[in-house]
Amino acid sequence: MLTITDLHANIDGKEILKGLSLTVKPGEVAAIMGPNGSGKSTLSYVVSGRDGYEVTEGSIVLNGEDILAMEAHERAAKGIFLAFQYPLEIPGVTTMTFLKAAMNAQRKQRGEEELTTPDFIKRVRAAADKLGVSQEMLRRPLNVGFSGGEKKRMEVLQMVLLEPKIAILDETDSGLDIDALRIVAEGVNALRAPDRSFLVITHYQRLLDYIVPDSVHVLSAGRIVKSGDKGLALELEKNGYRDYVADAA
Amino acid sequence: MAAVQETVDKVRSVDVDAYKYGFVTDIESDMAPKGLNEDIVRFISAKKDEPDWMTQWRLDAYKRWLTMQEPVWARVNYPKIDFQDLHYYAAPKRTPGPKSLDEVDPELLRTYEKLGIPLREREILAGVEGAAERRVAVDAVFDSVSVATTFKAELAKAGVIFCPISEALQTHPELVRKYLGTVVPVTDNYYATLNSAVFSDGSFVYVPPGVRCPMELSTYFRINEKNTGQFERTLIIADKGSYVSYLEGCTAPKRDENQLHAAVVELVALEDAEIKYSTVQNWYPGDSEGKGGIYNFVTKRGDCRGDRSKISWTQVETGSAITWKYPSCILRGDDSRGEFYSIAISNGHQQVDSGTKMLHLGKNTSSRIISKGIAAGRSDNTYRGQVFAHRKAKGARNFTNCDSLLIGDACGAHTVPYIESRNASAVFEHEATTSKISDDQLFYCMQRGLSGEEATALIVNGFVRDVLQQLPMEFAVEAQKLIAVSLEGSVG
Ligand SMILES: Nc1ncnc2c1ncn2[C@@H]1O[C@H](COP(=O)(O)OP(=O)(O)O)[C@@H](O)[C@H]1O
C-alpha cells in the first residue's frame, strides 16, 4: 500500500526527516508514536504533499506509484487523506459547500461523474448521524466557532465521505474527552477495510485502546527507531520515550 | 485647463469649416470626426432628434467641462487621455471591430468558454462585426425575442416605463427634464460633465406611485438594441411607495474598442420608495500586457429624496484596467436608508479605486457599507469611503465594514475612510480588516482534493458571502463563477 524508503526532508533548510523508512500493508493500521518535535506532523505533511517541504532523498510509493512529484490535490484524489492536528477554519464557506466541493473535485480528477445533490445529501446525512454531527453544524461555515472536539469529528466526517485509501490521523485524540474519543474511534473502526490502511499518529497510548493497531512504530529525531506490535505502545506508556530519544541522539 | 482650451481652439481654428461642411450639415453621417467641440455636441443631439432644451443642456455641460480639470486624486495611474483623439459619436454598425473570433484575444475566448457562454453570444461580446445583427435573426427562431416582448407587455400593464433614454426623450420628455441632472448635476465632476455633454444612450426607468415592479429589470433585455457606447446615461425614478430592482451588466468580459468609459447613473427614490441596483461588471482588462483594457470612470448616485425611502447598491467589480467608481447615496428624506454592498476584485495589473459616499442630510437616516476588496497578482485595490452627517441630520447612523483579502505578496490593498459628523447625535461605526489567504488554509483545501485555484476561489467566495447574498439569485451564481475565473493565475 504505502512504502516510504530512506526519506529525508527539509523545511527552511533544516532537515527534519532523516532517513525515515516505513511500510504499511493494505488493511493495516499502523500507529506512529514519538515525543513532541520528533517529526510526526512533518511526516504527515510530506506524505500528503504540502508545499515548502523539500525531499532531498528517498521515495514515497503508493500502490506501486511514486507520488513525490504530485501536488497535494492530486495525492488526495489518489486516496491520501490527512486528518489535521489543527483543522483550519474557512470563514463564509458552509460545511456542506465545502464537503461537496471536495468530493466533486476528487471525483473530477478521477474522471468520475459529479455527485447529484440528492445523492450527496444522502451520504452526508448518513455519515453525520453516525458521528453525532448535527444538521445545524453542517450549515455553519466550516470549523468556524467549532469546539476542539467538534473540529476533530468534522475531520472524521470528511474522512468517511472521501473514502481514502490511506488515512493519516495526526493526533486526532488530542483535545477530545472520552466520549468524543469513542465516537471518533468508532468512525475509524467502521472504515477499516482490507484495501484501506491507516497511519495513526498519537502521543499517547490511550487512543490505541479504541483503535487497536496492527503495528506500532516509534519516531524519534526524524527516523523510525523501533517497530513492534501493540505491546510496544503499552511499554512506551510505562517507560516513556527516554530510551529512544537517547538512542537517536 | 489652459492646455485643453488651447488644443480645442487650435483644432477649431484649423478645421472649423471642414467640420461644418463635412458633417454637421450632413446629418446622415454615421460617425463624427475625432475631437470635441460645440458642433459635435449639437451633432449628437441632432442625431437623436432631441428637444432644444436638451441640446442646450448638453452645450452648457460642454462649456462647463472646458473649465474643468481631470481629477488626479484617485489611486490609479494611467497614460494621459487625449480627449481630442476620441470619436464622440459613432453609429453602432460603424464601430470597427474584429471580423471574426479568429481575430480576438485567445485569452478572452478561453474565459468565455469557462463561463459557458454560447458561441453566438461570444461573438457579440467580443465585438465581432455584424454579430449582433446576425443574432437578432437567429434568436427570432428561438424564444428570447418573445421573452422580451412578453416582458414589455407585463411592464406596460403595471405602468412601468423602461426604455432607452433616447426613446424617453421622445415619449416622456417632461419626466426626463424633471429629473435628469438633479442627482448628478451637470457640474458634478470632470467625467460626469463630459458625459452630460456627449452621452450616447442608456436606460430610463419610471415606476409609478405604489407600484411594485413585477420583475427585475435587466439591461440584458436591451442587448439587441443599439450599442449604448462609451458614455452611458441611466436615470431611474421610483415614485412614492414604489419598488424596483435593476440589474446592470454581464459576467462575460466585454471587449470594446472604446477605451474610456464614463457612465452616469442617477437614481431618485421618492417617499417610501425603494430602489435596489445591482451591478456585475466585468470589463475587458486588456491582454497579458494590459493592452486594450478599459478605463472605467463612473458616476453613480442615488437620491433618497422622500422620507423613508431606501436605495441599495450592490456591485461585483472585476475586469477593467482601471476602475474609478463610487456609487453614493444622498439621504435627504427623514428616516431614509442607504446601503452599499461591494465586491471588488483586482488581478494582474489592474487598478481599482472604488467605494461609496453616504451623505446624511435628513433626520434618523441610516446607512450600511459592506465592502470586500480582493487583490491578487500585482494589482492595487483601494476602498475610498465617505460618511458625512449634516448639522441637521439628528440621529444619523452608519455602519461600515471594510475587509480586504490579499492573495500573494505583490498586490496591495488600501482603505481610505473619510468620516465627518457635524452633529453630536450621529453614530458612526467603522470596522476594517486586512487578511491573507494563509498557506495553511490553502493546503487544507488542497489536501481535500481542490486544486490551488479551486481552493482560492472557494476561500474567496466565503470571504464575499455577505455581499453575494445581497444579489438576486441568478446573479449570485453567475458572480460566483466570475470570481473563480477572475482569480485564475493568481496562485503559484
Ligand atoms: N516551518 C518550520 N521551520 C523550521 N522548523 C520547523 C518548521 N516546522 C516544524 N519544524 C521543526 O520540525 C521539528 C518536527 O516538528 P513536527 O513534525 O511538528 O513534530 P511533531 O509533530 O512530532 O511534534 C520540530 O523541531 C519543529 O520545531
Ligand SMILES: [Mg+2]
Ligand atoms: Mg505534531
